Amino acid sequence: MKSPILRTLYISIFSSVLMISCTSDDGPDFDTNTNFLDYLVFYDSDLNSTIITAEFKKTDVFGSNITLEKNESITFRGEELTYDESKVLYSKEYAGLITSGDIVYTSSEGKVYTSSLVEYQSVDFSQAISSFSKSNGLVISWTGEPLVEREFIEFLIGVPEQNNFAGLVLEEEGTADLVLKSEDMAGLTSGTWPAYLQRGQLTYPPDLTSVGGRIVTKYRSKTIEIEVTE
Incomplete structure (x- = not known):
């Protein structure tokens, strides 16, 4: 027959193991996931x-891209x-303009992160532009309201893949x-070049996650052809 001291020791050890087991099952009461969720919604007119594109980066937006673990998943509208x-x-292409739906990331810890899309602004050239002179510059206005907080507008003309292009990105609130x-x-030579506008929102x-x-949304206008002269 075990002594009272030995019996007490067994009970103490058993209780400690039980507490450790419970703590492990429940996990910490705060989020320990260090994957930065970087989503892009891009519409091409x-x-x-x-x-819909999803990138997972370590620690912050500047971190290197990482691959999801086998028991993790990323879906949009229920589709992987x-x-x-x-x-x-990770990405998936859809026909037409998509402005609603949920991007759902399920982590290896079983935690579900749901990010809902918000409606974003369309954009187009407010007037036809057939040609302009590089020496005179170019003023471009667009359809729709001026920029609001966390919005930006991009203009690009030329072919970046040929290292022959020019462009600007503006993000100041109230820009029209x-x-x-x-x-x-x-960096743009004379000639006829494709050009487009993009309006985005952050x-x-x-x-x-912790x-x-x-979510970055971008709406690209129809591409037009513009003749550029010196």
């Missing part, structure tokens, strides 16, 4: 399609996004037009 090994990201000056066009969903995340 030329193709009339929307691409496809992994692109060459770009280390874009001025492309002659010095902004140093949002921070409330249901995020290091945060964002």
